[in-house]
Amino acid sequence: MTGAGRDVVITGLGTVSAFGRGADALRQGLAAGRAAFAPVDRFATDRYRTGVAAALPGSPDLDEELRRVVAEACDQAGLGPGERARVPLLLARHADPAVARRPLAAQGKTAVSDTAAELARACGLRGPARTYTNACVAAGTALAEAAVWIRGGREDRVVVSAGYLVDEDNFALFSAGRALAPDGVLRSFSARRRGLLLGDGVGAVVLESSAAAAARGARPLAVLSGWGLAGDAHHVCQPHPEGLGMARAIGAALAKAGLAPQDIGYVNAHGTGTPHNDAAETAALRRALGDAADTTPVSSTKSLHGHALEASGMLELAVTVLALRHGELPVNAGHLGPDPDCSLDLVLGEPRRAAPRHALSLNAAFGGANTALVVSTP
Incomplete structure (x- = not known):
């Protein structure tokens, strides 16, 4: 069944970031406007381009953190055990490095998809689960697919x-590629930006149709009103300099939401702090939004919480939801001055009050993949 009542709403949210566990910790960290980067204590970094990241203390276990955020999201959505048993799980995550070191025969028996199935079982969700590992657009892709399932009537709700x-x-990989910022600061869209920095990010949302949410009295946190996916295949690790793929993804998301460019009041940008990405993303925003790009506030919160790779789209969706709910646009930190290739209305200095x-919320990945999500107030 499609049509009325199939709007996609967010009814539950769970997060982990370097600011701490839970949405309140994330919101407080964003409101303070201070980056969470600090010396890494999980492994020795003396061989690498930098020694900092935005990470929780110690060595938390990813599977344990995933179970926690799924439970948090389901609890906030008010889903009991019986309802959870009918809900499928879509999971975006990085392949386990330990698996990659095993013999090929053993790797085939321990596929990364097994971790999604185990997570679904542990959280009382319906199997089989689906896993997305397509780099920095993995979470955005999973969210878009879940929205398609709900809008099209295939599912009433999805975690x-x-x-x-x-x-x-990954620290070694990005260091070897000279992608990590050697000065230990991620300066999105700034003059003299020198690279990205990694960060912890774990999150979960409950998406459901507005009719299903209303039927059980659930109050939406936000609406996932549009989504778009597009690729340009320009280069294995560089975006198209004119932002063609990202612009198409934005256009598709706006069309799905039934919105015009001037309707967008904030952009949570991919903004990795690398020279090529930020210039290309600026070009994409100008191509997709036209004159509205001059007055639309933009920030990349990677400058505060770091780049969470496959989980970026989830963490930044949470950031965007919090910005809409609390009327406070996060700062674009680490800015040293304007770059003519990044001419945007950046949120600088401190968070900006707005409604x-x-x-x-935008993300891009190696190979020219791009995702755009439109998040709206309920």
Whole structure:
């Protein structure tokens, strides 16, 4: 069944970031406007380009954190055991580095998809579960697919979760690629930006149709009103310089939401702090939003909580929901001055009070993949 009552609403949310566990910790960290980057204590970093990341203390277990955020989201949504047993799980996560070190025969018996099935069983959700590992758009892709299922009537509700915890394998990979910021600051859209920094990110949401939520008296936190996915396949690790794929994803998301560019009151940008990404994303925003790009507030909260890779889309969806609910747009931290290639209305200095009805959350990945989500107030 499609049509009335199939709007996709968010009724539960659980998060983990370097600011702490829970949405309140994330909101307080964003409101303070101070980046969470600190020296890494999980592994030695003396061989690498930098020694900092935005990470929780110690060595938390990703599977345990995923179970916690799923439970948190389901509890907030008011889903009891019987309802949870009917809800499928979509999971975005990085492949377990320990599996990659095993012999090929053993790797085939321990597929990363097994972790999603185990998470579903542990949380009392319906199996089989589906796993997304398509780099930094994994969570955005999972959220978009869940929304398609709900809007199209295939499911009444879906739990989507995503997780990444800073690990040495990826730290070494990005360091070797000279992608980590050597000065230990992620300066999205700034002059003299020098690279990204990794960060912990784990989250989960309960998505459901507005009719299903209303039938059980659940109060939506936000509406996932539009989504778009597009690729440009320009380069294996560089975005198209004109932002063509990202612009198409934004256009598709706006069309799905039935909105015009001037309706968007905030953009939570991908904004990795790398020279190519930020310039290309600026070009995409200008191509997709037109003149509205001059006055639409933009920030990349990776400058505060770091780049959570496969979980970025989930953590930044949570950030966007909090911004709409509390009327406070997070700061674009680490800014040293304007770059002519990044001419945007950046939120600088401190969070900006505003009351937008609609916001965009954007992500991009190696290989030219792009996702755009439109989040709206209920």
